[in-house]
Amino acid sequence: MTKTELAKELGISRRMLYKLIDRGMPADSVEAAIKWRQQNLDVTQTNDFRIDGNPGVKHGKGSRGNSSSRNKGDASLEKISFNEARTEREILSAKLLALDLQERAGILFRGDKVENIIAQIARSFRDGLFVMAKRVSISVAAESDPARCEQMIVDGICTHIVKITDEFERNIKV
Template sequence: MTTAEYAQHRGCSDSYVRRMRRDGRLILAPDGKRIDVVASDALLAETSDPVRGGDRTGKPAPVDAQGAPTAIVAPLHDRVDLREAMRRERLAKARAAELSLGEQSGALTRTHDVRRDTFTLARQAMERLRRMGSKLRLKLAAESDPHACEQLINDEVARISEEMQKAAHALTQKRPMPTEDAA
């Protein structure tokens, strides 16, 4: 084929075909003037960058009798071209970086960590309330005044509530929660 014919065959401009010829990206026929179409197409298919390729002529894609593009061989969920795969990868990396930045800045936190820490905090509060009777039994047994017994119980509940409030505040500040031994 001539340069113009090959340009029409490839769907590109004559100047682009001349540039590929000058760069040695085309295989010429033995006469040195015409382009060997089969060999040149094979060479370009092997050496072309698929990301930079594509039809830039602006012609509409061919369609079948039902109006569907014939270029689509398989459903989109079964087959992803290189550009789409690269776009998805960049998008996934950007989203991961955004989440990581939010986590580092303290604006975001992992939900499983919050669930675990909240469960631990509630379990500690319930355990302290459960043991309150054995802790206060001697003091309560020594008291004969019901109001004094009530005050002992209220004071212990207030102390446990204050410890849990401090632990909850420490949880929101990303500091370690105080343990029972430290309290």
């Protein structure tokens, strides 16, 4: 077994391997090297003790895979290169810009804005029904024909619905 293969199996660099060999680590087999490391190395000097989760392995260009697989896991545990981070930032900035343009064009609406408009229209509808009932009740009380009473009530409701619809359209365009 070559020194490069042994270093790869142990998950350390060749330079670290030579340092450990100089300190007495056997280089004839992986098992012997692992056993020596467990007995002679302080746990703080191993990859397993690293706080940042860095396994100590260098990645070549393009070996990390695409960004979609990275988003599925816990992003706080995985380290990415500066260029990958910049690329992801640029992609997210472009997506935010597209959303902003859609909002300005009136294609997309903010959820909180829509909720406020709907709540305002519901209050207006409720209050308007009470006002319409008072206004129509005076006319209906003076009318003796049931068909005419019904028509007055329906006309009052339709007028109110048209008013609410117009208010809704005005609020959406704002």
